[in-house]
Each structure stands twice: as C-alpha cells, then as structure tokens.
Amino acid sequence: MPDNRIAVITGAYRGIGREVARRLAKQGFTSIIGARDPKKGDQASTELRQEGLNVSALQLDVSSDTSVQQFAKEVLQKYGRVDALVNNAAIWYDYGNSIISTDLAKAHEAFEINFFGAWRMAQAFVPTMRDRRFGRVVNVSSGAGSLADMGGNTPVYSATKAALNAFTRALAAQVEGSGILVNSVCPGWVRTEMGGPNAPRSVEQGAASVVWAVLLPASGPTGGFFRDGEPIAW
Numbered sequence: 001m002p003d004n005r006i007a008v009i010t011g012a013y014r015g016i017g018r019e020v021a022r023r024l025a026k027q028g029f030t031s032i033i034g035a036r037d038p039k040k041g042d043q044a045s046t047e048l049r050q051e052g053l054n055v056s057a058l059q060l061d062v063s064s065d066t067s068v069q070q071f072a073k074e075v076l077q078k079y080g081r082v083d084a085l086v087n088n089a090a091i092w093y094d095y096g097n098s099i100i101s102t103d104l105a106k107a108h109e110a111f112e113i114n115f116f117g118a119w120r121m122a123q124a125f126v127p128t129m130r131d132r133r134f135g136r137v138v139n140v141s142s143g144a145g146s147l148a149d150m151g152g153n154t155p156v157y158s159a160t161k162a163a164l165n166a167f168t169r170a171l172a173a174q175v176e177g178s179g180i181l182v183n184s185v186c187p188g189w190v191r192t193e194m195g196g197p198n199a200p201r202s203v204e205q206g207a208a209s210v211v212w213a214v215l216l217p218a219s220g221p222t223g224g225f226f227r228d229g230e231p232i233a234w
C-alpha cells in the first residue's frame, strides 16, 4: 500500500463506521468520514483529531447522486485519490416486518442507501483506483443477507444486503487484475444504534472485521464474504 493512504468511510460519525475511521487512522490512513449531517461529522472528526488521528469529515448522503458527486469532487480535489472505500452506511434492520404488507416506499429508501449507496460510491471512486492500479473496496454487509440460511425476520434489510453481496461479486470480477480487491464483510452482531444494547460484540470487534478487509495485501482475496477474516456462506 502507498504511504499516506486515504480512506473514505460512509455513515461514519457513529457506530462501526466511526470505529473503522479511528482504527484506519491509527494505521496511518487519513480517514475521511462521510456524514449526512455535517455538524455530526465535524464533531466526530474533531474528537478523533483530539486523539492525534488524521481524520476529517465531509457532508455525504449516499442516497443522493448530487451529494455523492460533490463529496467525490471535494475528496479528489483535496487528496488526489482514494485508496480504500468502506461502504458502511445503512438503515432499517426491519426485524419482524411483514414482506406482504411492508411499506414499499420505505423499502425503496433502504435500497437507495444500503445498496445503491455503495454502487454510487463505487462509481465515484473505483475509476481513480483503477487508474492508479490500487484500491480496496469493503462493502459492509450482514449475515442477514446470506441466502444460504435466509429466513423472513428482516425481509427488506436482508434483501438489500443480498443485493449488496451480488454487487460485490460483480464489481470484484470486473476489476480483477487491476490491483483492486472488493469484498463483503459482516461485522457480527454489534452494540450500536442498529444492533441494540443486547448484541454480544463491541464496536471494536465489529470494526476489526471490516478493517481486516481494508488492510489486505495485494495477494489477498477478492469477491468474497467474510467475518473475522474467515469466509462465510453467501
């Protein structure tokens, strides 16, 4: 990996994303936090800078073409490249939701964020990775998106993550041999706003699963689905 590496992490003013930004900065990255609310992003980056870390924040709504384009323009103007893209932003763990009577407008919104958000971000940054023949794309997915043992508990969320996994496979195949590794990662069940207080894992443990895929060497896997650095079923 080049020196002075640049990482973009979406939805990262709190939760797993924030801890990923922190850990990558500790590894020598400049971490750029994307946050829907710029005040929350600024507050998080200020706190992390107070730990001596190289972190900045920019407004980013991954469901908006305009916002993603503006974010990418600012990042590329300022830093010239992005070495790692962590697609972390997601909404709506719709536990107990009915697939028959669910609000489809809400389901569309979830797809816009959880699935198309990652796609938009990849369209914005993968071309510069390809030019430089280096990049790591980590799609933060979930075991709930695994088709192998999918049930009906979280129908919309699971569908968005299964789609995200398909995107991981297709993107990995299309950029194979260009120095870019693309993987899906499940952080496990983690104590965050989404995971709730009863989850067994800390944000540190969840983030470690994600950071592993950012730090992969050139010989590392691509087009895979991992938790804690181990392959899991699609």
Ligand code: NDP
Pocket: 010, 011, 012, 013, 014, 015, 016, 017, 034, 035, 036, 037, 060, 061, 062, 063, 087, 088, 089, 090, 091, 113, 140, 141, 142, 143, 186, 187, 188, 189, 190, 191, 192, 193, 194, 195, 196, 199
């Ligand atoms: P949180 O709910 O704590 O954080 C989600 C983040 O995404 C928030 O910062 C939120 O910001 C942001 N976000 C939502 N919508 C957008 C948007 N349109 N544009 C930009 N940012 C947005 O969740 P976690 O930290 O728990 O989850 C992180 C990732 O890990 C997600 O992809 C999740 O699906 C995955 N995951 C989590 C598990 C868990 O147990 N926690 C288990 C398996 C996977 P805002 O406040 O603006 O909404």
